[in-house]
Amino acid sequence: MDFQDYKGVWVFIEQKDGAVASVSLELLGAGRKLADKRGVELAGILIGENVKHLTNTVFEYGADTVYVYDQPIFKHYRTESYMKALLECSDKHKPEIILFGATSTGKDLASAVATDLPTGLTADTTELDVEEETGLLLASRPAFGGNIMATILCKKYRPQMATVRSKVMKALPPQLGRTGKIVEETIALKEEDIRTKVLEIVKATVKKVRIDEADIIVAGGKGLGSYEGFQLIHQLAETLGGAVGASRDVVEAGWIDHAHQVGQTGVTVTPKIYFAIGISGAIQHIVGMKNSGLIIAINKDKEAPIFQNCHYGIVGDAFEIVPILIEQFKQALS
Numbered sequence: 001m002d003f004q005d006y007k008g009v010w011v012f013i014e015q016k017d018g019a020v021a022s023v024s025l026e027l028l029g030a031g032r033k034l035a036d037k038r039g040v041e042l043a044g045i046l047i048g049e050n051v052k053h054l055t056n057t058v059f060e061y062g063a064d065t066v067y068v069y070d071q072p073i074f075k076h077y078r079t080e081s082y083m084k085a086l087l088e089c090s091d092k093h094k095p096e097i098i099l100f101g102a103t104s105t106g107k108d109l110a111s112a113v114a115t116d117l118p119t120g121l122t123a124d125t126t127e128l129d130v131e132e133e134t135g136l137l138l139a140s141r142p143a144f145g146g147n148i149m150a151t152i153l154c155k156k157y158r159p160q161m162a163t164v165r166s167k168v169m170k171a172l173p174p175q176l177g178r179t180g181k182i183v184e185e186t187i188a189l190k191e192e193d194i195r196t197k198v199l200e201i202v203k204a205t206v207k208k209v210r211i212d213e214a215d216i217i218v219a220g221g222k223g224l225g226s227y228e229g230f231q232l233i234h235q236l237a238e239t240l241g242g243a244v245g246a247s248r249d250v251v252e253a254g255w256i257d258h259a260h261q262v263g264q265t266g267v268t269v270t271p272k273i274y275f276a277i278g279i280s281g282a283i284q285h286i287v288g289m290k291n292s293g294l295i296i297a298i299n300k301d302k303e304a305p306i307f308q309n310c311h312y313g314i315v316g317d318a319f320e321i322v323p324i325l326i327e328q329f330k331q332a333l334s
Ligand code: FAD
Pocket: 124, 126, 142, 145, 146, 165, 168, 220, 221, 222, 223, 224, 246, 247, 248, 249, 250, 261, 262, 263, 264, 265, 266, 267, 277, 278, 279, 280, 281, 282, 283, 284, 285, 288, 298, 299, 300, 301, 304, 316, 317, 318, 319
């Protein structure tokens, strides 16, 4: 593999319902800095059906070139079809770096592409830079429970790949009317080549929750053990007339919707009372709730960092303590 053949920084442009995902715009901002430092082009790779008009947005947010696959087969995201397009395009144009949003689509696609190429992939990167002498991508992310920052390099393979969560990087202010080069690509891919069929898309009906406006928030973490265990949080919130909050790990486990996530990549809240139950107290959670009026933590580990960030701490099992609290509050409020 001759590294000299690989040039340029690419961003996978995620799109849905006729709009570019905000994480892709943020990555164009990050990618622009990397491309300028390397003295190379920044390109977007846009895959979908009826998406060509989105190239305008991609240029306005910093790209020089957009590779576009606009075909009916790409109407819905499917790992196989999108992966094939990306692999083909990467093989043809040889970028040195490809960035993806760490969304469910981005994570799925990036890992499939990295496996097939094969190359390395750094997930959930929080800082991106390039080493001047070597041009290597420096992809940094918290490791060991956030206690250290690890900088991960991909020395032996190209392209170098990373996923980045939304709201970690900053989009550049759009330059309205800015344009660039559109490279239209097509792939000879038939519907029968793809094993997955999208039969129907059912949109989740999520109740709009405004936890940033609630006076009382009962937030639960991974310590609740399961979706069923997490229902205890709903019961306590209901008893107190409060809103339900959650740590990111709970949202990622699918126990509750992202609208309930408190923290760096969720909502910042300042209720009068904040219960943190079965939440360890990672810094990314603390930044989102530390200004609450009264913080009450329940955790079975007396060393949990949450106890450094609360007014009252109860060391014990949530499944023993919370039912007692519900009972007592019900009586007091009746
Ligand atoms: P864990 O860390 O697994 O903690 C579970 C806790 O429950 C433990 O302390 C355990 O002692 C306790 N426990 C277990 N069983 C019981 C029981 N029966 N009773 C009582 N206690 C029990 N996190 C966020 O919350 N919000 C964010 O916005 C956020 N953004 C992030 C952004 C980035 C870039 C990164 C890298 C991370 C982010 N995180 C965020 C993740 C964060 O680092 C932690 O991984 C996460 O907060 C941990 O969630 P948790 O406390 O629920 O789970």
